[in-house]
Amino acid sequence: MHSESNDGGWLDGALYPDMEAPTALEALADRVDFLARLCAAWDFGLLPDPSTVAQIRRPEWREAVDACRLLTSPTYHLLRSWHNLPPLPYLGRQLAYIRDDPNLAYV
Numbered sequence: 001m002h003s004e005s006n007d008g009g010w011l012d013g014a015l016y017p018d019m020e021a022p023t024a025l026e027a028l029a030d031r032v033d034f035l036a037r038l039c040a041a042w043d044f045g046l047l048p049d050p051s052t053v054a055q056i057r058r059p060e061w062r063e064a065v066d067a068c069r070l071l072t073s074p075t076y077h078l079l080r081s082w083h084n085l086p087p088l089p090y091l092g093r094q095l096a097y098i099r100d101d102p103n104l105a106y107v
Contacts, residue, residue: 010051015041031064035079039068042075057082 013021015037025031035056038048055061062083070076071091080087 010049010055012038012049012052028064028067031061032068035061035064035068035076036070039070039073039075039079043073059083 011021011023011025011034015021015034022030022034025034038052038056042048056065056079062085065076065079065083066085068076068079069088071088074090074092077087077090
């Protein structure tokens with residue numbers, strides 16, 4: 001696995017309020033941590049920069065996405081689909097007023 005330097009500016013330091021943001025994500029554990037932070041923020045409506053999305057859609061992120069296993073995160077399931085990984089069960093809340101909306105079939 002090659003080095004992921006942040007010279008492109010895709011690594012959002014705001015995802016690391018508890019520590020200094022890394023400048024590279026070389027280890028699998030670092031990538032999984034980044035994805036967990038990214039999914040948590042995205043699930044709460046904080047959209048990532050397009051350069052971050054482009055980076056995590058690259059094939060070298062597939063292993064980290066598969067290892068992350070955030071089954072309660074809608075964003076995580078989106079990442080799995082982007083990497084053509086088999087679907088896993090979604091364990092998050094399904095709100096009845098959304099789930100039972102007849103217009104959902106058209107979205």
